[in-house]
Amino acid sequence: MAEEAVAAGHIPHIAGKSFFLVDPLDGTKEFVGRNDDFTVNIALIEKGEPVAGVVYAPALGILYAATRNKAKKAVVSAQHDIGPPTIIGCRSRGDRLVALASRSHNSQETIAYLAEHGITDYESIGSSLKFCLLAEGLADIYPRLSRTMEWDTAAGDAVLRAAGGETVTMDGSPLTYGKRNQKSDVDFANPYFVSRGKD
Numbered sequence: 001m002a003e004e005a006v007a008a009g010h011i012p013h014i015a016g017k018s019f020f021l022v023d024p025l026d027g028t029k030e031f032v033g034r035n036d037d038f039t040v041n042i043a044l045i046e047k048g049e050p051v052a053g054v055v056y057a058p059a060l061g062i063l064y065a066a067t068r069n070k071a072k073k074a075v076v077s078a079q080h081d082i083g084p085p086t087i088i089g090c091r092s093r094g095d096r097l098v099a100l101a102s103r104s105h106n107s108q109e110t111i112a113y114l115a116e117h118g119i120t121d122y123e124s125i126g127s128s129l130k131f132c133l134l135a136e137g138l139a140d141i142y143p144r145l146s147r148t149m150e151w152d153t154a155a156g157d158a159v160l161r162a163a164g165g166e167t168v169t170m171d172g173s174p175l176t177y178g179k180r181n182q183k184s185d186v187d188f189a190n191p192y193f194v195s196r197g198k199d
Contacts, residue, residue, distance in 0.1 A: 003151045006188065014178050018046045021177065023151040027127030029104040036060050037103060037126030043154035048176040053158025055128050064088075064132045066162035071135050090164040090197030091137035096121065100130040100142040109145035109192070131156025134197050135163035142195040150177050150188040160195055167195040 002022040027038035036059035043053040055064040061076045072085035099122035130142045157167045167175040169191050180187045
């Protein structure tokens with residue numbers, strides 16, 4: 001299932017099935033603005049959970065991939081050759097948390113969340129790369145208190161979870177995928193969430 005197909009009204013029957021979520025261009029504003037923070041996202045969803053995923057940042061020449069409990073990063077050359085992958089993992093939290101926020105879709109709610117939790121150090125990053133930077137141990141937390149859809153988050157979330165992190169809604173429940181017939185929003189819309197590395 002892809003963002004463009006859903007926008008065109010082509011929604012496959014996914015109830016109880018495994019399915020792929022695809023976003024061929026995550027970070028459209030970054031792409032248009034000639035910023036390198038855009039990605040191609042593919043995730044495998046099983047029983048509402050992202051169990052495998054690939055996040056490719058073509059302008060950066062970086063590929064992240066994940067299966068259950070194993071996340072990897074590889075460098076992709078200008079000739080599109082993929083270098084040897086290295087295992088990545090979330091870092092343990094220290095006394096000073098480093099946060100990531102959306103470059104193009106930040107919100108006052110996100111800023112308030114950071115202030116409420118005493119987090120003053122944050123960097124604005126585009127696309128699903130925020131999940132991957134958490135998975136790589138380069139930051140600690142990514143609160144998202146603005147609109148996202150499942151195809152925006154699933155692949156990066158799979159990488160983060162495989163690296164030892166988690167993505168939870170504001171009530172502490174794991175973020176799920178394949179959400180249809182929601183009372184409060186459209187199909188496949190995510191609620192606000194927080195992604196984070198190890199406690």
